Amino acid sequence: MEKEKFLKKMKTLPSAYDPRDHEPQIYKKWEKSGYFNPDNLPEKLIKKDEAGKELTYTIVLPPPNITDKLHLGHVAMLAIEDLLIRYHRMNGYRALWIPGTDHAAIATQNVVEKKLFKEKGTTRHDLGREKFLDEVWKFLRETQSTILRQIKKTGASLNWSRKAFTLDEQREKAVGKMFVDMYNLGIIYRGERIVNWCPRCHSTLADDEVEYKEQKTKLYTFKYSKNFPFTIATTRPETKLGDTAVAVNPKDKRYKKYIGKIYEVDFVGIKLKLKIIADRNVEMDFGTGALGVTPAHSMVDWQIAEKNNLEIIKVIGENGKVKDTFGKYSNKPVAEAREMIVKKLKENNLLEKEEEIENNLSFCYRCDTPIEPLPSKQWFVSVDKKIKRLGNKSLKEKAIEAVRQKQIEFIPERFKKRYLDWMENLHDWCISRQIWFGHRIPVWYKKSSKFKVQSWKLENKKEIYVGIEPPTGKSWVQDKDTLDTWFSSGMWTFSTLGWPDNFKNNKKTGDLEKFHPTQVLETGYEILTLWISRMVMLSLFTLNEIPFEKVYLHGMVLDKYGKKMSKSKGNGIDPIDVINKFGADAVRLSLLIGSTPGNDVRIGEKKIEGHRNFVNKLWNISRYILQNQESEIRNQEINYKNLTFADKWILGELNKTIKKVSDSLKNYNFSAAGEKLKEFTRDDFADWYIEVSKIEKGKNEILVYILKQLLILWHPFIPFVTEEIWKNLDAKNLLVIEKWPREKDYKAGLNQTEEYIFMKVQSIIVAVRNARAKYKIEPSKKIKVIIYAGIDYEMIKNEGVLIKGLRTGIDKLEIKEKGVKIKDAVYLVVGNIEIYLTGAIDIKKEKARNKKELEDLEKYVSHLKKKLENKNFIANAPKKIIKDEKAKFKDQKIKINKIKTFLLSLE
Numbered sequence: 001m002e003k004e005k006f007l008k009k010m011k012t013l014p015s016a017y018d019p020r021d022h023e024p025q026i027y028k029k030w031e032k033s034g035y036f037n038p039d040n041l042p043e044k045l046i047k048k049d050e051a052g053k054e055l056t057y058t059i060v061l062p063p064p065n066i067t068d069k070l071h072l073g074h075v076a077m078l079a080i081e082d083l084l085i086r087y088h089r090m091n092g093y094r095a096l097w098i099p100g101t102d103h104a105a106i107a108t109q110n111v112v113e114k115k116l117f118k119e120k121g122t123t124r125h126d127l128g129r130e131k132f133l134d135e136v137w138k139f140l141r142e143t144q145s146t147i148l149r150q151i152k153k154t155g156a157s158l159n160w161s162r163k164a165f166t167l168d169e170q171r172e173k174a175v176g177k178m179f180v181d182m183y184n185l186g187i188i189y190r191g192e193r194i195v196n197w198c199p200r201c202h203s204t205l206a207d208d209e210v211e212y213k214e215q216k217t218k219l220y221t222f223k224y225s226k227n228f229p230f231t232i233a234t235t236r237p238e239t240k241l242g243d244t245a246v247a248v249n250p251k252d253k254r255y256k257k258y259i260g261k262i263y264e265v266d267f268v269g270i271k272l273k274l275k276i277i278a279d280r281n282v283e284m285d286f287g288t289g290a291l292g293v294t295p296a297h298s299m300v301d302w303q304i305a306e307k308n309n310l311e312i313i314k315v316i317g318e319n320g321k322v323k324d325t326f327g328k329y330s331n332k333p334v335a336e337a338r339e340m341i342v343k344k345l346k347e348n349n350l351l352e353k354e355e356e357i358e359n360n361l362s363f364c365y366r367c368d369t370p371i372e373p374l375p376s377k378q379w380f381v382s383v384d385k386k387i388k389r390l391g392n393k394s395l396k397e398k399a400i401e402a403v404r405q406k407q408i409e410f411i412p413e414r415f416k417k418r419y420l421d422w423m424e425n426l427h428d429w430c431i432s433r434q435i436w437f438g439h440r441i442p443v444w445y446k447k448s449s450k451f452k453v454q455s456w457k458l459e460n461k462k463e464i465y466v467g468i469e470p471p472t473g474k475s476w477v478q479d480k481d482t483l484d485t486w487f488s489s490g491m492w493t494f495s496t497l498g499w500p501d502n503f504k505n506n507k508k509t510g511d512l513e514k515f516h517p518t519q520v521l522e523t524g525y526e527i528l529t530l531w532i533s534r535m536v537m538l539s540l541f542t543l544n545e546i547p548f549e550k551v552y553l554h555g556m557v558l559d560k561y562g563k564k565m566s567k568s569k570g571n572g573i574d575p576i577d578v579i580n581k582f583g584a585d586a587v588r589l590s591l592l593i594g595s596t597p598g599n600d601v602r603i604g605e606k607k608i609e610g611h612r613n614f615v616n617k618l619w620n621i622s623r624y625i626l627q628n629q630e631s632e633i634r635n636q637e638i639n640y641k642n643l644t645f646a647d648k649w650i651l652g653e654l655n656k657t658i659k660k661v662s663d664s665l666k667n668y669n670f671s672a673a674g675e676k677l678k679e680f681t682r683d684d685f686a687d688w689y690i691e692v693s694k695i696e697k698g699k700n701e702i703l704v705y706i707l708k709q710l711l712i713l714w715h716p717f718i719p720f721v722t723e724e725i726w727k728n729l730d731a732k733n734l735l736v737i738e739k740w741p742r743e744k745d746y747k748a749g750l751n752q753t754e755e756y757i758f759m760k761v762q763s764i765i766v767a768v769r770n771a772r773a774k775y776k777i778e779p780s781k782k783i784k785v786i787i788y789a790g791i792d793y794e795m796i797k798n799e800g801v802l803i804k805g806l807r808t809g810i811d812k813l814e815i816k817e818k819g820v821k822i823k824d825a826v827y828l829v830v831g832n833i834e835i836y837l838t839g840a841i842d843i844k845k846e847k848a849r850n851k852k853e854l855e856d857l858e859k860y861v862s863h864l865k866k867k868l869e870n871k872n873f874i875a876n877a878p879k880k881i882i883k884d885e886k887a888k889f890k891d892q893k894i895k896i897n898k899i900k901t902f903l904l905s906l907e
Helices: 002-011 023-033 072-090 104-119 129-153 169-184 237-242 299-308 334-347 397-404 415-425 458-462 485-489 510-515 525-543 575-582 586-593 605-627 644-665 670-696 700-714 719-727 752-774 790-804 843-869 871-876 877-905
Strands: 057-060 094-097 186-198 204-205 210-222 232-234 245-250 261-268 270-278 288-292 351-362 370-382 409-411 443-446 464-466 476-478 518-524 548-553 783-788 810-816 825-830 835-836
Touching: 023 129, 023 719, 057 072, 057 518, 072 094, 072 548, 072 575, 072 586, 072 644, 104 129, 129 575, 169 232, 169 464, 169 525, 186 299, 186 605, 210 334, 232 237, 232 288, 237 334, 245 299, 270 299, 288 299, 334 409, 370 458, 397 415, 397 476, 397 525, 397 670, 397 719, 397 752, 409 415, 415 525, 458 810, 476 790, 485 525, 525 548, 575 586, 575 605, 575 843, 586 644, 586 719, 605 670, 605 700, 605 719, 644 670, 644 700, 644 752, 644 790, 670 700, 670 790, 752 790, 752 825, 783 790, 790 810, 790 835, 843 871, 843 877
Parallel strands: 057 094, 245 270, 409 548, 518 548, 783 810
Antiparallel strands: 186 204, 186 370, 210 232, 210 351, 245 288, 261 270, 443 464, 443 476, 783 835, 825 835
16 A cells, blocks of 8 residues: 555656646645754754864855845855855855845945935935934845845855844944944044045945046146246146145156245136145156145045145035035036146146046045045044054054965965955955944944044043933933944854854853854855944954855856846846746856956856756656666665666765865866766666666666665755655655765775676767767667677677667677677777677778778878979968968868778778
């Protein structure tokens, strides 16, 4: 009765795998099992190290911005991280993958502002802070819900009970604690310096939030006034309204006599007082070699001004317009003011030259607005301040040291240099933003205070309060600014594990103790400086330990032509559309196979469709094996005493595959692991062994055994289809917690020499198949084959059934130890084995046809040779013609050699 039930169940297995029928239910089953939470994993599965400590493996999901739905880059990240988590879970680790989303302060505020203006014609200022933030949170809840649903559709085995958000209550607590701790140590301070200002976002940007684009711009060469002794060159004449000096190189002989002099000039109607100063960093070869110093609108000029005690005059305001103290230029947009100034210079005959040059212009990475460098009073993190608890080293020094000492490794390694270059040139990090959405700066000022902050010293505590909780009393007003979003996401590895609650008296407890540092941070290479550097610094400051051991950087996902995907170009692929069309497994596989760390990967629907076809092939392989079972298949054992050569070969190949896949995954070579698995599944198992099983029979145990191992090996890559097949194997457990195969498990009873015999049989079969194709022998035509097996005779003589049965079209087969050469037969050699195909083709006709073709080719090659040896032809013919003739000569020589080899085989 049980047998009949089982067979009935097998017969109802669908003929084709439709992901839409299975994926949602499978994910619900995984969630219900609780195995995504490492705390719920079976104790017997978990391994321990030599000290008896349980093995753990942790990844924090780089939190997607809640501004929009996922794109294919996110799915690539999810596929890689899920592969790592599933692989380590199956290898006995308490594998924790922490999910979360990022509030993405500036980006989210921009999106909501644009949405409000488009839909209602209102601005945030029309609504006011409180009502505007209500709109942001409404938008956030919708997009966040969409993103989380999308993540689940990919099959990501995230521990949802530990879900985090960079602006939730726990992260608020962590951010406040971090700010206060750094402030109390003088690492966070408020000061005035040049910042990157976005006139559109009305906020500062960190140096690494600025994008640079090469564009054509104009370089203007002019004199400030007729009484000024020499010309200067600039791309921004409007900022010259705030010049307070002109810098020249002290070695420049042209300007030595002017150094130290002061000139009062009338520059296009604005009075300037210019001091000629020497600075060795001025490039003598750029422009005129004289640099107009504008301290308020250039970091370089700001530093020059500090060294030379120059006045700082702010020209451009935070609205992107000229300030109101510059006469007729006041309140003019930058571009308009520039036109007016250039026009005035021309009228006064002061413009010497106007030329077009290539120049890197800076833009806001969020809204693509040109950046204005201008002085502003902001909050900064000092990256150079020495910290006692870090061994009297700065954040910058410790973050560099961690990488130089290989505490943190980069995959690929070339990104180590990019990281170090960035860190070594790092300036103090501006963390305040003039926006409404985000973590409020935990600083309060007294309403009645006339105090103006110049520096934050402890004696100013009467006028300022810094703390996690607001001060008591009504006389305090909180700082209006919010914190840079990277400040909160920079704490992601430890704030998601319970910091600061799980860190008392410099000791970690709970999740923080068990799962930190994390093992790998997997993310896109484009945020190496934006995020990774901050995470390293903040973790070292807080815990005095690295946040992760390895950094795996994937490339961008490009379209099939190698172009960056974009909505405006119309070449973007919606991941949910292709998941619905082809299944999550196919999409994952297309992003894993063929991609390498740090390199961009091309993808189109055709590639995804190809991997969908492979998923279906695995389904059909499994269906064939399951439907040909005669009894329950749980715990069937292989009888190693009665293995054939084919059995020993396939088990040996499986053994090699397990080793190759395991080694590749350990070394983060995901594509190599997938390719090897694909090769074994498709070529070795399906095309060879399953076909052998149809002839040799009685291989149910081996077929099921190999299928089980294959499903386990494939599971981290394509979890849905493997889990669905697995349940039909009458398995006790979900595949998600099955143990990873070990190489040693497959050695018992296998003889390496005997494995190679089947490989020789394969070679014979392939040689015969190739010969049939080469000589265009019709598939229906049966042939006679004689094999001289030599020293392999005893092993090969009993394999005739396979040689005849595996699509060779052999009608009669003789296998002998040796024999005389057979005339008028197709002659093949496989190692030490000779093969003769008799009656397959008319040898005389083939010889005659090929000899005639050889004769014609040799005449043609002789003609080409004479042509290429002709000095007049070489001297006068175009290079392309000569190149083409040489290529023809080479190709024809190859053809001649092939025909000669072919004729020898017919002798």
